[in-house]
Amino acid sequence: MLKKNKKSKKPTTLNEKIFNFVVYGVSTILILLIIYPLWFVIIASFSNPQDVASGAVWLWPKAWSLKGYEVLFQQPLLWRSYFNTIFYTVAGTLFGLLVNIPVAYALTRRDLVGRKWISLMYVIPMFVTGGLIPIYLVTKNFGLLNTIWVMIIPFAVSPYNIIVARTYFQESIPDGLWEAAQVDGSSTLRYFFTIVLPLSKAILAVIGLWTAVGIWNSWFNALIYLSDPNLQPLQLLLRQLLIMNQTLQTQTTGAMATELAQTSQMMQYASIVVSTLPIMLIYPFLQKYFNQGVMVGAIKE
Structure with a gap:
C-alpha cells in the first residue's frame, strides 16, 4: 500500500x-x-x-x-415608543435603500445625460444645507409634521451613502456583465434587479446597517417634528425620563434626593441596555457583509 x-x-x-x-x-x-x-x-x-x-x-x-429595569418598564409609553422606534427603523431603512441604491447605480451609467451635474447636486448638500427653519417649513407645508412619515421620508436621501454605493458599483460590477445582458436582450431594470442587486449584498448590508443605526439612535428629529407622545421614539422618551429625574433631584434634598440620584443612575444603565440590545443582536448576522462593504474602494484591481 x-x-x-x-x-x-x-x-x-x-x-x-x-x-x-x-x-x-x-x-x-x-x-x-x-x-x-x-x-x-x-x-x-x-x-x-x-x-x-x-x-x-x-x-x-x-x-x-432590578430596580432600574422595574422603574423603566413602569413607564406607560415605553412599549409604545419601542414599537415606534422599530417601525421607524425598519420602514426608514427599506425606504432609504429604495431611494439611495437606484440613484447610486444610475450615477455609474455612462449613458446618463448630465451625470456629472447630477452627482454635483448630491455632493453640495454634504457641505451646505438649508438650515433647520427652512426644512421645518417645508416639512410643515407638505403636511408631514407630527406624523409617522416625518421620521421616514424627509431624511431618507443620504448623499454619503449614494457616493459609497456608487463607488462599490463602479469597482465591483464589471461593465462586461451589462454588455452580456444586452446581448441576451435584458432591459436596464431587469439587469439591475436580477444581476446587480444579487451581486451587491455587501453594500446593501452596509448601507442598511448605517441607516438603521442612524434612525435607531435619532432623537433630535423627533424632538423637532413630533409633539404627539404616542408617536415619539424610544430614544426621545428615555431622554425625557432622564431629564425629569435630574429636575426632581434639584427640587428635593436629603434622603429623597439621594434615592432619586441612585434611581436615575440605574435607569441610565438600564436604558442603555434596552436601547442598544436589538442592534447588538442584529449586527453579528450582518458582520460578514459589513466587513466586505467597508473596504469599498480600498483595493482596486
Whole structure:
C-alpha cells in the first residue's frame, strides 16, 4: 500500500514566535478594551448604584438589583415608543435603500445625460444645507409634521451613502456583465434587479446597517417634528425620563434626593441596555457583509 506523504512543517523561528506573541497579545488587549465597557454597562444595570460608585463592581454584580429595569418598564409609553422606534427603523431603512441604491447605480451609467451635474447636486448638500427653519417649513407645508412619515421620508436621501454605493458599483460590477445582458436582450431594470442587486449584498448590508443605526439612535428629529407622545421614539422618551429625574433631584434634598440620584443612575444603565440590545443582536448576522462593504474602494484591481 502506498503511504501518504505528509508535508513536514518547518519549525517556527524565534522571531516568528515573538511576532505571533505580540500580535495575539495586542489583539487580545484591544478586544478587552472594546468588550469590557459594554460588559460593565450590563452588570452595572443589575447592580446597586452604591457598589458601582464605590468601584466594587468589576466583573460581576456584587448585589443583584432590578430596580432600574422595574422603574423603566413602569413607564406607560415605553412599549409604545419601542414599537415606534422599530417601525421607524425598519420602514426608514427599506425606504432609504429604495431611494439611495437606484440613484447610486444610475450615477455609474455612462449613458446618463448630465451625470456629472447630477452627482454635483448630491455632493453640495454634504457641505451646505438649508438650515433647520427652512426644512421645518417645508416639512410643515407638505403636511408631514407630527406624523409617522416625518421620521421616514424627509431624511431618507443620504448623499454619503449614494457616493459609497456608487463607488462599490463602479469597482465591483464589471461593465462586461451589462454588455452580456444586452446581448441576451435584458432591459436596464431587469439587469439591475436580477444581476446587480444579487451581486451587491455587501453594500446593501452596509448601507442598511448605517441607516438603521442612524434612525435607531435619532432623537433630535423627533424632538423637532413630533409633539404627539404616542408617536415619539424610544430614544426621545428615555431622554425625557432622564431629564425629569435630574429636575426632581434639584427640587428635593436629603434622603429623597439621594434615592432619586441612585434611581436615575440605574435607569441610565438600564436604558442603555434596552436601547442598544436589538442592534447588538442584529449586527453579528450582518458582520460578514459589513466587513466586505467597508473596504469599498480600498483595493482596486
